[in-house]
Amino acid sequence: MDIEGLDIESEIGKVGRVICEHDRKKGLLIPILHRIQEDYGYLPGEVLERLSKKLDLPLAEIYSVASFYNQFHFTPRGRKIVRVCTGTACHVRGAGEVLDTLENRFHIEVGETTGDLAMTLETVGCVGCCGLAPVATVNDDVVGEIGPKKVESLIKMIEEEEQDG
Ligand code: FES
Structure with missing residues (x-):
């Protein structure tokens, strides 16, 4: 590559500005993604595509x-x-039985959401209430000692949610 006549300082300055601009946009990204998720409940692909164009950042x-x-x-x-x-x-x-019951009743697996968006089923590591095991959380609430009776009430609550939804 012929670098004769190239003003290295100026080139470094240009590259530096591009990197700064790129970093600035990346810095904006996280708060914007949070905002999108707050509005939609997730990050829809088409919104991310629009964001990519707007910020001039690659979608990938x-x-x-x-x-x-x-x-x-x-x-x-x-x-x-x-x-x-x-x-x-x-x-x-007995966490496994709780999971099996929920999966079977709602015909979903861990990580999936019911078709009507009433519930998403996930697993979580220790939530710090081991004395109440087995434990599940429903949004921000902890449900301890979740035996068959409490699982049934949980299912009922979600089914009501399905009807409301
Ligand atoms: S293992 Fe600690 S709360 Fe489940």
Whole structure:
């Protein structure tokens, strides 16, 4: 490559400005992604495409940043997020049965959402209430000692949600 006549200082300055601008846009990305998720409940692909054009950042880069953080979701989420704790204490005290019951009743697997968006079923590591094992959380509420009776009430609550939804 012929670099004769090239003003190295000026070129470095230009590259520096491009990097700064790029970093600035990337810095904006996380708060914007949070905002989109607040509005839609997840990050819709078409909104990310528009964002990519608006910020002039490659879509792949936006996906790469968003997928680094597990609080961002790329598919619609349920109105109730049910997380069954699969930590050791909950595991030995029947978390697997709780999960099986929920999966069978709603015909979904862990990580999936019911078709009517009533519920998303997930697992979570120890939530710090091992004395109440097995434990599940429903949005921000902790449900301890979740035996067959409480699972049934939870199912009923979600079914009512389905009807309301
Ligand atoms: S293992 Fe489930 S709350 Fe600790």
